[in-house]
Amino acid sequence: MFKEMFAISITALLIQNVVLVKFLGICPFLGVSKKISTATGMGLAVVFVITIAAILTWCVNTFVLIPLNLAYLQTLAFILVIATLVQLVEMFLQKCVPALYSALGIYLPLITTNCAVLGVALLNIQNNYNFLQMIVYSISTGLSFLLAIVILAGIRERLETSDIPKSLQGFPITLITAGLMAIAFLGFSGFSI
Amino acid sequence: MTNIIYAAIVLGGMGLIFGALLGIAGRIFKVQKDEREDEILNVLPGANCGGCGYAGCADFASNVVNGNAKTNGCPVGGNDCANKVAAIMGVAASEVERKVARVKCSGNNNSAGLKFRYYGIRDCIAASKLGGGQKLCDYGCLGLGTCQQGCKFGAIKVVDGVAKVDPDKCTACGMCVSYCPKNVIEFVPYTAKPFVTCNSKQKGADVAAVCKAGCIACGICEKNCPTKAIVITDNIAHVDPDKCTNCGVCVSKCPKKVIIR
Numbered sequence: 001m002f003k004e005m006f007a008i009s010i011t012a013l014l015i016q017n018v019v020l021v022k023f024l025g026i027c028p029f030l031g032v033s034k035k036i037s038t039a040t041g042m043g044l045a046v047v048f049v050i051t052i053a054a055i056l057t058w059c060v061n062t063f064v065l066i067p068l069n070l071a072y073l074q075t076l077a078f079i080l081v082i083a084t085l086v087q088l089v090e091m092f093l094q095k096c097v098p099a100l101y102s103a104l105g106i107y108l109p110l111i112t113t114n115c116a117v118l119g120v121a122l123l124n125i126q127n128n129y130n131f132l133q134m135i136v137y138s139i140s141t142g143l144s145f146l147l148a149i150v151i152l153a154g155i156r157e158r159l160e161t162s163d164i165p166k167s168l169q170g171f172p173i174t175l176i177t178a179g180l181m182a183i184a185f186l187g188f189s190g191f192s193i
Numbered sequence: 194m195t196n197i198i199y200a201a202i203v204l205g206g207m208g209l210i211f212g213a214l215l216g217i218a219g220r221i222f223k224v225q226k227d228e229r230e231d232e233i234l235n236v237l238p239g240a241n242c243g244g245c246g247y248a249g250c251a252d253f254a255s256n257v258v259n260g261n262a263k264t265n266g267c268p269v270g271g272n273d274c275a276n277k278v279a280a281i282m283g284v285a286a287s288e289v290e291r292k293v294a295r296v297k298c299s300g301n302n303n304s305a306g307l308k309f310r311y312y313g314i315r316d317c318i319a320a321s322k323l324g325g326g327q328k329l330c331d332y333g334c335l336g337l338g339t340c341q342q343g344c345k346f347g348a349i350k351v352v353d354g355v356a357k358v359d360p361d362k363c364t365a366c367g368m369c370v371s372y373c374p375k376n377v378i379e380f381v382p383y384t385a386k387p388f389v390t391c392n393s394k395q396k397g398a399d400v401a402a403v404c405k406a407g408c409i410a411c412g413i414c415e416k417n418c419p420t421k422a423i424v425i426t427d428n429i430a431h432v433d434p435d436k437c438t439n440c441g442v443c444v445s446k447c448p449k450k451v452i453i454r
Contacts, residue, residue, distance in 0.1 A: 060207075064203060064207075065203070068199050068203060069196070069199075070196075070199060070200055070203055073200055073203065073204060076204060077203070077204065077207060080204070080207055080208060080211060081207075081211075084211040084214065084215060087215055087218075088214070088215065088218055091215075091218050091219065091222040092218070092222055094222065094224050095221075095222035095223075095224055096222075161314055161316075161319070162314075163314065
């Protein structure tokens with residue numbers, strides 16, 4: 001049991017890293033990775049939203065779509081659930097936890113259209129996870145996004161002060177960096193757990 | 194057929210339920226916000242430059258409504274914006290004098306002597322950590338363009354090793370001042386008055402030794418000024434814009450040509 005959960009989380013974190021191996025959620029990965037502090041904020045917001053969205057979509061799928069033989073509506077239904085959820089969470093935070101809202105506030109709307117969230121929701125179904133496995137997988141995937149974006153932000157902070165050829169300054173060097181990170185993460189793919 | 198109906202009912206139902214849920218939540222979790230905040234935000238320039246001292250235009254607007262910030266607190270919008278903000282807040286507007294940044298240095302590549310050749314990263318702050326920068330004068334502009342990168346309005350450019358401000362583009366947001374490690378940028382009124390383009394507080398002979406374009410505190414401008422608007426303090430000439438009549442005597446008399454309009 002514990003061994004299985006460990007395998008799922010390590011797989012999600014390193015071997016099948018959501019950004020660097022599965023290439024989901026590239027937009028915020030490149031857009032919000034200029035500073036470690038904002039990258040951490042974005043990463044934590046993603047962990048939070050992915051976990052809650054995965055729980056809700058799993059419930060919708062298991063208790064509504066499957067019994068009615070409507071599994072082919074998953075993508076549509078999940079987008080609906082995720083968009084509503086992010087709106088609700090934003091309202092709730094603004095009213096009840098203003099401190100957290102001002103920390104996560106600007107990142108929450110960005111996550112609504114993040115394909116990593118939808119991706120995790122769909123992968124949970126594809127992999128036939130039960131409730132516990134689904135929760136572990138979702139949290140680990142969120143954490144893997146956090147890991148990747150914080151590493152990239154750290155590298156980009158260093159790149160700020162380095163001597164980069166003019167034609168590569170800004171986004172080109174960021175894309176090269178992300179590519180090299182993806183190659184590095186390929187090294188984990190030899191693991192079998 | 195039943196499949197399609199089920200699908201329509203399920204998705205439509207979910208949409209309805211979620212819509213209603215959001216509507217109810219919108220009522221429950223409504224945060225009381227002053228309408229004037231949005232109105233003020235609409236008349237602000239929206240550059241989020243932080244020149245007012247708050248974190249962006251929205252923060253400034255909420256502070257105006259709370260009474261923490263003055264209605265004329267936005268240096269970028271100027272009089273026009275201050276009047277509109279004051280009208281929204283229902284108070285009489287007070288005039289803001291339009292200011293622009295100017296660089297108190299004219300020691301360009303030809304006139305300023307160098308301590309060493311600098312090949313490090315193109316950043317004044319980094320250069321200033323190396324023995325105060327590459328120029329022999331410890332007060333002057335380093336000319337590596339940190340202010341230029343920081344300016345959101347494209348108003349400051351490094352020309353020939355010295356930063357120059359375009360007064361028509363400058364909005365006095367203060368970004369360049371906060372970036373400059375040498376504190377060589379100063380705000381002056383927009384109306385063009387003679388301006389001393391030197392920052393060196395060293396004695397005349399020492400200035401002349403390191404820079405061909407430095408104020409040597411000779412006092413010729415002070416003696417010739419008909420309204421006593423120009424005074425030498427700390428080995429450098431200062432123009433008092435209130436007394437200055439813009440006659441231009443100092444500009445023509447200055448032997449080093451550091452007083453310019």
